[in-house]
């Protein structure tokens with residue numbers, strides 16, 4: 001496993017911003033994930049060393065919050081809202097359709113790094129349920145047939 | 158101490174002010190069941206995550222039941238420990254815990270010694286009303302410890318031991334909800350983690366989620382093989398704890414019965430690790446004096462303080478966390494490993510048998526020793542110096558399985574030559590003992606004078622970190638002692654910052670030293686047991702004819718016939734070792 005000095009330095013700068021305080025672990029991880037897009041094992045070890053805390057503890061926090069991810073997101077990250085309103089209006093079926101078409105599970109990324117799949121809790125657009133986000137773009141009232149259409153938008157580009 | 162009046166189940170009691178309901182009840186002999194709560198008096202550690210809710214009681218004037226382990230007892234409180242509401246609530250809680258717990262108690266490693274099992278028995282659980290989803294985690298087998306997370310009840314006791322007491326940080330709570338579990342980083346196996354195998358998590362786990370790797374069956378197989386000469390060594394801390402497994406009071410010394418039992422089990426020779434402990438002192442004290450003399454003569458390159466190196470849990474700890482200091486500890490191997498290397502060379506020659514036909518078994522209070530004997534540097538052509546390590550608990554099981562009536566055994570003596578030992582070796586079993594043994598020898602060698610008072614009371618006790626200055630006939634020698642890895646860390650940080658004033662430091666990974674080892678009979682929270690074992694260790698020392706390592710005749714003979722002198726070339730080859738930098742668990746290279 002390798003990590004370039006440059007990235008090590010980036011993590012160190014983030015830790016320094018938070019005074020190397022282990023109490024700030026969540027914030028440090030948040031900022032680190034914003035920088036790298038995800039939190040691979042080697043990044044977590046550098047964070048642990050800088051904050052003088054155990055690697056197990058860092059991983060414990062990463063695995064607890066669904067916001068944190070250890071796999072790189074695809075070029076087009078797909079987020080399916082599974083909040084109550086969306087769920088009632090068939091979000092799970094929509095999610096399953098994405099899984100079938102992309103042949104990946106939640107939290108995974110397609111082999112060509114194009115799409116990744118995650119679910120999130122209520123995005124506050126309940127009127128449009130079920131809601132799917134691709135990157136920043138919001139799709140409302142998504143039907144099963146609509147899933148392929150959404151993917152087509154990005155497969156053409 | 159101020160007292161307050163309270164009522165429990167309509168009876169009046171006077172209890173100390175400022176305690177929890179649980180402590181107050183206990184002080185007046187009222188038992189409130191607990192599962193996640195753990196109070197270790199000798200460690201000054203209380204773990205109360207209030208996670209299990211087994212300890213709930215009713216308090217007059219409060220709508221909800223309260224956890225007794227975390228609720229302060231107030232004047233005039235009226236507590237109900239036996240109401241139907243309380244009992245039903247506890248029963249429901251327990252049934253819910255059991256709903257996703259395997260029910261294979263009959264064939265479980267913890268059968269008969271499990272807190273969850275006893276609780277189900279006490280509560281009279283005869284039927285499981287809830288059938289939950291069962292978890293299926295991968296079973297993790299390291300050289301010393303088995304993790305079976307299907308049996309984890311999430312009490313978090315192991316986390317307190319590993320992270321707070323030992324400051325190792327191998328384990329953490331991970332994931333959430335039904336999937337939450339205790340695991341090393343990235344759910345890697347313990348073997349790849351920073352675990353030291355101190356076994357302190359195993360010692361407090363209420364269930365069989367964490368247990369030792371059991372080698373009893375393999376040992377039985379070798380005992381039955383006529384082509385093998387099977388020899389056994391027993392560590393000092395075993396003889397003051399083994400009796401507990403057979404109903405003796407804590408602190409009963411059962412050396413003679415233990416030796417007899419081992420002979421009955423069919424071991425060809427029953428030897429004593431204490432013999433090798435004397436050998437360790439010969440090497441370690443010589444190394445200390447060598448460094449000390451050079452230091453006193455103005456050599457600034459000498460590394461001081463010298464740190465003891467006989468505890469493999471501690472060795473792993475500094476290899477993982479303080480690799481920059483790996484040239485400070487003594488290079489002397491642990492007594493277990495010294496025994497193995499001498500047995501498979503000197504003794505094998507004497508007995509006229511081949512290395513491959515000799516099996517060396519150790520009985521240890523320790524789980525780290527199981528790992529230690531598997532380290533590559535302790536093998537010759539793939540044949541390990543020590544083949545198998547059984548914990549005190551495993552030995553007890555072996556004796557029971559063989560149908561030996563332990564209590565009625567006649568005392569037997571250790572065999573010669575590797576069964577002869579001094580009192581200095583016996584005290585290796587307690588915190589402070591190794592350094593006291595080293596002082597007894599180093600003093601005489603350094604001053605060339607006879608030491609008349611061999612008891613160094615100032616080095617004994619249970620205080621976390623102890624220090625003392627011993628007068629070597631005009632030269633003050635500063636000694637430090639730490640037990641428990643969290644305390645070791647404090648002394649190591651002082652050394653790193655250049656603030657340490659000691660010449661020598663003894664470190665033991667387990668609280669109390671080996672008497673509190675991860676392989677010992679379980680304390681179930683009773684600190685008095687540990688104190689009783691410690692007392693017994695020093696009593697055994699007092700009863701010995703020879704109390705200084707360098708006076709052990711068999712050790713003297715070993716040097717004359719085989720090794721030459723301490724730290725000779727041969728001694729280096731067979732009795733010393735080297736340490737490795739293990740600070741990079743993910744094997745990251747930077748480019």
Ligand code: SF4
Pocket residue numbers: 302318319323325326327328351352353354355356357358359
């Ligand atoms: S054996 Fe010791 S170091 Fe390893 S996980 Fe248990 S408490 Fe931590």
Ligand code: SF4
Pocket residue numbers: 308309310311312313314315316339358361362363364366367
């Ligand atoms: S492994 Fe044992 S001690 Fe640790 S949380 Fe699970 S049941 Fe408790």
Ligand code: SF4
Pocket residue numbers: 354355467468469470471522523524525526665666667670671672673674675676
């Ligand atoms: S203190 Fe003793 S029992 Fe504990 S790890 Fe060290 S050698 Fe083993």
Ligand code: FES
Pocket residue numbers: 190191192193194206207208209210211212213224225226227
């Ligand atoms: S023992 Fe009190 S909540 Fe577990």
